[in-house]
Amino acid sequence: MSSPMQPDHREYCSDAVSPSPFACDVHTHTLFSRHAYSTIGECVAAARLAGLELLGSTDHYSCMTSPNIHIRDYQYLMNFDVWPRVWDGVYVLHGVEADIVDLHGHLFGWDQMLYEGIVGREAKRPLTLKQHVWRSIDYAIASIHNDSFTEGATIAQTTGMYVHALEDPKVLILGHAGRAGVPFDVDAVLLAAKELGKLIEINEHSFAPQYGEGSFTRCRHIAERCAELGVMISTGTDAHIACDVGRFDAVAALLDEIHFPPELIATRSAATFLKLLEALSDNR
Numbered sequence: 001m002s003s004p005m006q007p008d009h010r011e012y013c014s015d016a017v018s019p020s021p022f023a024c025d026v027h028t029h030t031l032f033s034r035h036a037y038s039t040i041g042e043c044v045a046a047a048r049l050a051g052l053e054l055l056g057s058t059d060h061y062s063c064m065t066s067p068n069i070h071i072r073d074y075q076y077l078m079n080f081d082v083w084p085r086v087w088d089g090v091y092v093l094h095g096v097e098a099d100i101v102d103l104h105g106h107l108f109g110w111d112q113m114l115y116e117g118i119v120g121r122e123a124k125r126p127l128t129l130k131q132h133v134w135r136s137i138d139y140a141i142a143s144i145h146n147d148s149f150t151e152g153a154t155i156a157q158t159t160g161m162y163v164h165a166l167e168d169p170k171v172l173i174l175g176h177a178g179r180a181g182v183p184f185d186v187d188a189v190l191l192a193a194k195e196l197g198k199l200i201e202i203n204e205h206s207f208a209p210q211y212g213e214g215s216f217t218r219c220r221h222i223a224e225r226c227a228e229l230g231v232m233i234s235t236g237t238d239a240h241i242a243c244d245v246g247r248f249d250a251v252a253a254l255l256d257e258i259h260f261p262p263e264l265i266a267t268r269s270a271a272t273f274l275k276l277l278e279a280l281s282d283n284r
């Protein structure tokens with residue numbers, strides 16, 4: 001097994017895909033994210049090759065994908081019903097990776113009212129962009145990409161921000177908080193997630209060399225505290241290309257090294273993950 005600090009999987013990509021150590025990959029991107037390179041069909045095929053039972057497709061729901069706030073730019077996230085639920089033998093979930101946009105923990109589009117439908121007709125009952133997207137997704141990952149609004153914030157504020165984001169009924173996962181690098185009270189957020197039945201993500205991409213030692217140290221600390229506090233985690237590759245789907249070299253090495261309790265890994269089986277998702281729906 002490769003060391004978490006020396007991921008070598010970027011060096012190669014072959015047909016000889018090694019089986020994924022986890023049954024689910026619940027953080028992946030398609031072409032819709034604009035800086036990702038594969039279609040949903042290619043990601044599903046890669047998931048099947050990696051032996052995954054379940055694939056969560058979670059494109060960016062963020063200002064990253066369009067300079068406009070118009071329903072036409074987000075149709076991709078509103079028509080998931082056309083995807084087969086079980087595709088090529090893989091259970092497929094409809095998700096988004098939603099940007100946290102302020103210290104209140106609001107998510108992108110929460111305050112953007114849309115008055116038109118996709119063909120330009122006036123909406124009878126206008127909804128916000130977030131309400132439109134939220135109607136069609138199974139779950140959201142909440143994460144930070146542009147952290148400029150956190151400058152000068154107190155730990156109490158950033159902690160509250162993450163907790164409030166987790167309180168959103170469709171948010172199941174707090175995404176790559178170690179990599180985001182915004183300081184917060186780790187134990188307080190982890191315990192809030194536990195209380196709410198939500199998951200803390202251990203994200204493969206956070207161990208990529210460009211994020212450095214700091215990201216690795218923070219992610220390791222978060223994983224260790226999840227183990228000690230009995231908080232459930234989800235594993236996601238954050239694949240931006242199909243050949244990375246199900247490839248968890250660094251996450252598997254880290255969890256192995258710290259003897260992470262397998263029963264706290266929500267992605268260990270599709271049944272486990274779907275049960276948590278179901279519990280979330282019951283509470284909505």
Ligand SMILES: [Zn+2]
Nearest residue numbers: 097143175176
């Ligand atoms: Zn992200």
Ligand SMILES: [Zn+2]
Nearest residue numbers: 027029097238
């Ligand atoms: Zn992502």
